[in-house]
Amino acid sequence: MYIKRRDFVLGVSSLGLAGLPLRSAAAQELPRRYAGSTLNVLTRSTSAFEGTIQVGAQFTEATGIKLQYTRVAPGDQYQKLMLDLTGGTHSFDVTYFVYQWKYEIAPYLADLSTLEKDVPGAPPLVLNDYSPKLVEIYGKVDNRLVGLPILADVAFILWNKDAYKAKGFDPEIGPKSWQEIVERGKKLTDGKQFGYGLPAGKAIQCAVTWTLLYYGFGGRFFDAAGKPDLGGEAGIKTMRFMANELQPIAPPGNLAWDYNEMLTGFQTAQSTQTLMWPGGFANLSDPTKSSVAGRYGMVSPPGGSLLGGTSIGVNAKSTNLDAAKMYVAWMTSKDTVRRTALVGTPPARLSILQDPELVQRFPHYPRVLAALTGETFGYIPMKEAEQVHIMMYDEANAACAKLKTPEQAAADLQTKAVAFMTRRGYLR
């Protein structure tokens, strides 16, 4: 897990060395018929995407296509993208997006399933190099392929090995059930150290926790008739577990926590177990940023893993449509993904997750691979999913803050979700 600075420098250096032949190869392989055009790419300011920007220079060199990046904070990308698409501005030829938005933005995105035919000379998509579930969840809407996975993320439970050892637990064996997480968490809670870094703020990681628990307790988002089923037995159990079991062993202030606080809590050894995404491992493994670097374990959450991650798509109204498609094909090609993985972008391609050199450098890859090909599920699959996420974290937060009973919170969540979907015409 521990990435030494020297390894990182070596990695980047080897990337540079390896880049020379690759660059000339790319220059030979990619057509230059779009040379002189400019692609506007909307991406996030996340460090995990820096690699995708770095390699862009090679694409420009090979094709003559200039790339302009708009890097926005993750919290602002949704508004920026929706405003651009729905306002008819279409400033961006290519956009990164999280798959929760795909139902809303799909009408504005180009179908990539015929990309190889549309853009002769573009790198092949090789879709069988992804987990089928990943392609389905990240990019497909009504049999159209509107996005390709560019960053694969899947939730893990982490634990602090030093804290485990100090309390007599085997530091190499993680918890196997949510109940075990709580039992260990109670013993680990001691003074300024807490058993579980529960993000109970009104933010997405609270909804993530709710979703993980809900699936773990056998719940499913919709019933057979397609009606939301969020307040039933599994829903009540989830709210009770968050409010009565996890909240008492969480650090103070967690009622306002989201991802960054969750990460900081674990980095500083304040919380000894937590939910985490591989995108955060670079921070956790860097000793200048983390006091648990190299001293934490990880396991898939009990009941299955929730898929996070990011896709890349092409604006159907782009004035450089084929050039944009070629860029997306190149950015998700095996060679490029390998290079971006070397500088810290979590790859989505199965072959890259099994690459021996990369596995040596990023030892968590096999676990990500197992999670991606194993029991995984996505966020609630519906248009305006973010609105239901807001309901989830509002209600879970209220239950954890003891403003409502877990039963009331579960019932309110169900009522709100049904009312919202009915109002929007998603339910009859």
Added chain:
Amino acid sequence: MYRYRTLRRSLVTLLWIGVSLFYLFPYTWMVMTGFRNPIDTLTMPPRFIFQPNLEGFRYIFTTTGFQHYLVNSIIVTVSATVLIIATAAPAAYALTHLKTRGRAFLLVILVARMVPGVAVVIPFYLVAAKLGQLDTYHVLILIFTAFNLPFAIWLLRSFFREIHPELREAAIMDGCSELRVFGRIMLPLAAGGLVATGVFVFIAAWNEFLFALVLTNSQAPTAPIAILGFRTEYGTQWGAIGAAALLISTPVIVFAIVMQKYLVRGLTMGSIR
């Protein structure tokens, strides 16, 4: 008696030191964050003694292209400030010394100041998009000017009111044109007010966030937008935030210190009339 006075003076000094430390603490903490490893920022209890490094500065300049954001901020802010002063000065002069229906106009322009930016940002976005002006310097310059102009006119009006109308009348009687009176007599006399107003609008434009966030993409984003990007879904770049915040705040602080006497004058203008 002497001992009592000494004790009293010492207590007052201590009190002021305490107040200064209290007010300076956030800035000091920000500066330290820029030079610390993130782990030193996060450690509890806080660590005040640490090995300083320039990692945060290296990151923002080599990885995120922060210099591009800074240059944009300078271009937009300086242009907006010049434009505001150039427009507000004659307006304030006319409203003070010429026979105009100034009062109604003054109230009308205040409306622009009262409307919250968030209420008009989407219409502005749509208009700018239709005109093909999104992500350009001039759209930001125009909007910053429009929003700060009322404040500048009101502030400058206070300065022009301090100048006796007899001066203008005498100059007119001596054959000066209105433009000449304004340029040769009134402006030099109101120079302090122009600087004070300039400082205020410079600070407001330099720190503006909302319009820059919505109306810019890759070409014209300003420095405050860059800072927001250092808090991501995979962690907060504490060193980068501290370094960028230091670089963004330094010009404003230096500017404010240099122009301190005008700033205080601007703040107290009208209070003793």
